[in-house]
Amino acid sequence: MSILKTTNLTKRFGKFTALDGVNIEVNEGEVYGFIGPNGAGKSTTIRVLLGILKATEGTAEIFGKDAWSDAVEIHKRLAYVPGDVNLWPNLTGGEVIDLFVKLRGGNNKNRREELIKKFDLDPTKKCRTYSKGNRQKVALVAAFSSDADLYILDEPTSGLDPLMEQVFQECVIEAKQAGKSVLLSSHILSEVERLCDQVGIIRQGKIIETGSLAEMRHLTRTNLLVETKQPIISIHELKGVHDVVQKDKAISFQVDTEELDTVMKHVTQFGVVKLESAPPTLEDLFMRHYEDNDSDVRRGS
Amino acid sequence: MWAAISKNTLALSKLIIRLDRIRIPLWLIGIVFFTIMVPIAFDDMYSSQKERDVMAETMENPAMTAMVGPGNLENYTIGAMTSHQMLLLTAVIVGLMSILLVTRHTRATEEDGRIEMIRSLPVGRLANVNATLLVLVVINILLALISGLGLYALGIESMDLEGSLLYGATLGATGIVFTGITAIFAQLSESSRGATGFSIAILLIAYLVRAIGDVSNETLSWFSPLGWVSQTEAYSTNNWWPVGLMIGVSIILFILANYLNAIRDLGAGFFPSKPGKKHASIFLKSPIGLALRLQRTGMIAWAIGLFILGISYGSVFGDLESFFEGNDVLEQLLAEKEGYSLTEQFIPMLMIVLSLLATVPPLMAMLKLKGEEGKNRLEHLFARAVSRNKMMGSYLIIAIINGFMMLSLTAIGLFAAANAVMDESFNFGMIYGAAMVYYPAMLVMIGLAVFLIGVLPKVTSFIWAYLTYSFLVLYLGGLFDFPEWVGKLSPFGYIPQLPVEEMQWLPLVILTVIAFVLMIVGMVGYNKRDIDG
Numbered sequence A: 001m002s003i004l005k006t007t008n009l010t011k012r013f014g015k016f017t018a019l020d021g022v023n024i025e026v027n028e029g030e031v032y033g034f035i036g037p038n039g040a041g042k043s044t045t046i047r048v049l050l051g052i053l054k055a056t057e058g059t060a061e062i063f064g065k066d067a068w069s070d071a072v073e074i075h076k077r078l079a080y081v082p083g084d085v086n087l088w089p090n091l092t093g094g095e096v097i098d099l100f101v102k103l104r105g106g107n108n109k110n111r112r113e114e115l116i117k118k119f120d121l122d123p124t125k126k127c128r129t130y131s132k133g134n135r136q137k138v139a140l141v142a143a144f145s146s147d148a149d150l151y152i153l154d155e156p157t158s159g160l161d162p163l164m165e166q167v168f169q170e171c172v173i174e175a176k177q178a179g180k181s182v183l184l185s186s187h188i189l190s191e192v193e194r195l196c197d198q199v200g201i202i203r204q205g206k207i208i209e210t211g212s213l214a215e216m217r218h219l220t221r222t223n224l225l226v227e228t229k230q231p232i233i234s235i236h237e238l239k240g241v242h243d244v245v246q247k248d249k250a251i252s253f254q255v256d257t258e259e260l261d262t263v264m265k266h267v268t269q270f271g272v273v274k275l276e277s278a279p280p281t282l283e284d285l286f287m288r289h290y291e292d293n294d295s296d297v298r299r300g301s
Numbered sequence B: 001m002w003a004a005i006s007k008n009t010l011a012l013s014k015l016i017i018r019l020d021r022i023r024i025p026l027w028l029i030g031i032v033f034f035t036i037m038v039p040i041a042f043d044d045m046y047s048s049q050k051e052r053d054v055m056a057e058t059m060e061n062p063a064m065t066a067m068v069g070p071g072n073l074e075n076y077t078i079g080a081m082t083s084h085q086m087l088l089l090t091a092v093i094v095g096l097m098s099i100l101l102v103t104r105h106t107r108a109t110e111e112d113g114r115i116e117m118i119r120s121l122p123v124g125r126l127a128n129v130n131a132t133l134l135v136l137v138v139i140n141i142l143l144a145l146i147s148g149l150g151l152y153a154l155g156i157e158s159m160d161l162e163g164s165l166l167y168g169a170t171l172g173a174t175g176i177v178f179t180g181i182t183a184i185f186a187q188l189s190e191s192s193r194g195a196t197g198f199s200i201a202i203l204l205i206a207y208l209v210r211a212i213g214d215v216s217n218e219t220l221s222w223f224s225p226l227g228w229v230s231q232t233e234a235y236s237t238n239n240w241w242p243v244g245l246m247i248g249v250s251i252i253l254f255i256l257a258n259y260l261n262a263i264r265d266l267g268a269g270f271f272p273s274k275p276g277k278k279h280a281s282i283f284l285k286s287p288i289g290l291a292l293r294l295q296r297t298g299m300i301a302w303a304i305g306l307f308i309l310g311i312s313y314g315s316v317f318g319d320l321e322s323f324f325e326g327n328d329v330l331e332q333l334l335a336e337k338e339g340y341s342l343t344e345q346f347i348p349m350l351m352i353v354l355s356l357l358a359t360v361p362p363l364m365a366m367l368k369l370k371g372e373e374g375k376n377r378l379e380h381l382f383a384r385a386v387s388r389n390k391m392m393g394s395y396l397i398i399a400i401i402n403g404f405m406m407l408s409l410t411a412i413g414l415f416a417a418a419n420a421v422m423d424e425s426f427n428f429g430m431i432y433g434a435a436m437v438y439y440p441a442m443l444v445m446i447g448l449a450v451f452l453i454g455v456l457p458k459v460t461s462f463i464w465a466y467l468t469y470s471f472l473v474l475y476l477g478g479l480f481d482f483p484e485w486v487g488k489l490s491p492f493g494y495i496p497q498l499p500v501e502e503m504q505w506l507p508l509v510i511l512t513v514i515a516f517v518l519m520i521v522g523m524v525g526y527n528k529r530d531i532d533g
Ligand SMILES: Nc1ncnc2c1ncn2[C@@H]1O[C@H](COP(=O)(O)OP(=O)(O)OP(=O)(O)O)[C@@H](O)[C@H]1O
Pocket: A013, A016, A018, A036, A037, A038, A039, A040, A041, A042, A043, A044, A045, B267, B268
């Protein structure tokens, strides 16, 4: 079942088009990774989804309700963590957490204590004195101690240390196992790789790629390292072969997935001694999209 | 629909009260204390009707009318005297309180990104603005009741219950009007500085419009909410309708603020913000250039404002002159001092007010250094090769020049207007000198600000309390006959009152020396202390 859905979402600030026909869909129990270069429109999309910005065109729906006009209803079942957490300088972290939990209307004291302990947060300190990471922990504790059905997280870990990053990932996995949905925008690709079922890549306000990680890998290249009895000849000339590098006796190159079959047939003629194949790293995958090269941009489905 | 967009308004109101649980009582206590002290002092000093009538005579001139508004001078009871001399001034302070509190809880917290967090919760779109309005209305009603009942409780004969309640209600209603005005500017302007700036500008314009109106053209005063304040004539005719008018206008303002909030995006305003430059000019690339750029708009606004204020005060002199010409009684009362006309005797009083107001922008320029530190923006500069002396020195130089220019502008404005309206005009050197004698006192205030930033950074806002103190004792000192030492606690109390008094160089030199000592000590302290960010 679809929990969150935008259709042809467009947002203009004056003449500047920040979002240009964005379509994303997050289903129940799914973690959706939302990635893209700086200024691509991730936070803008999220703000429209939160009913904080009004869409210029298109629709944004959560739980089947309109993100702008039914914002209050939606927010009862939604938790949000921004990348830049700004709190009241003269309230303590504990007070802020209680305030957020109270405004939402739930009350789960045990969960709150458990999370404060897990995130190693001192809730008696004034927010003025918190470091960036600690402010983020306040927002994370407030979010995960509430009984939400959808978590919207906008670079929630940009200030966390690796240990806390681990705790965060556990929280997301727990939420997922409990059948909840998550929209996670992040620049930390390893995090996305570990947590997300679906990934959407946005660039300059347009979704340029969506799908599961497996599907996306399929669309791209595979890294191969081959050692043969006789030297491989004319590998350069084959269609879909890239970045050929000679390494001692072996040769490494990348192959477009759709040409893999032809290339393998060619290679086997030379008597394969050793063959290593690796899926493209997420970095490889995204670098292609992040780079400002329009010929590489594929229109999303 | 309404239920949804205003959900959790009450919870947010509670939050605002929790956040300001010290600030709000301080404002209330300060204003109520001030309101109640004045009639006590009046009762003590002008106990007989005869003394009050003399006071009424001296008040009956356009310069005083421009400053405090019209009053019931025929029947100048303690009550009439209090509402004539104090109601307008106190109303301005209440307006200022409302402006600062409203911006703080609307645009400022939105600008700091906290409203984004709030809005991601099941909180209505209009909940925050209405929570702020609600809290401010309650504060102003409390203020109205406490000061009204407090005045009545004094048991002064001419201060009956109705008049007292009306006095309080007028203060509260003014606060509510400026709550509405600020709530609208908080929607229109994209920054909290803008929202505060525009609202204070409206407050000053309202004051000036009614000053000009009260002196020359009554209809003009109708266009200013502060003009309505005097119309209540508390303790005389007790008109309630201006209070009703203010409430009516406030309701319209509140609705408009709600409407504007409902149709805009979070973080956005309505005033256009044009794209900035791609590269910094050479000028901007130095600490002093940056410091100047950051406060350019505010400084220009203050310069224009003070110039206009000078003009407004100056324009009163024409009326003042013709007024004195036909009034023998007064001429005897204010026996002419040797060589000085009656009109010239008003100059020192105006200069005190103008110089104290002109001290506000240089102090703001200096305190900006602390403000930037509070926003963690200084570390970007200190992390590069900028020494603390250079940083503080840049702000200090700006403040010193700023003060000089502000003072000059008010004097020039005053002279220009007075010159235009008077038959026998002033000598420019005399007016300019009468203003510039205050410069050493201004330098002491700047020096004290430097000292506080360098040595006692936690209490820098003390400087505002000190400036307010100076204002109260010097502006009101004439009315209340305070003992001399009360005025001498402020550097402004040592300034010779040109042109009526003789010029004395010694106090000016000593003040200047004190100013520089404070600046040096402050600089040394700034080099030694931790920078907060
Ligand atoms: N209020 C606004 N007015 C004008 N332009 C805006 C506004 N808000 C965002 N933008 C522009 O919209 C674009 C998208 O910004 P957004 O914050 O959504 O990027 P992002 O993908 O979250 O980037 P990052 O990874 O850096 O967080 C940017 O070019 C930004 O400058």
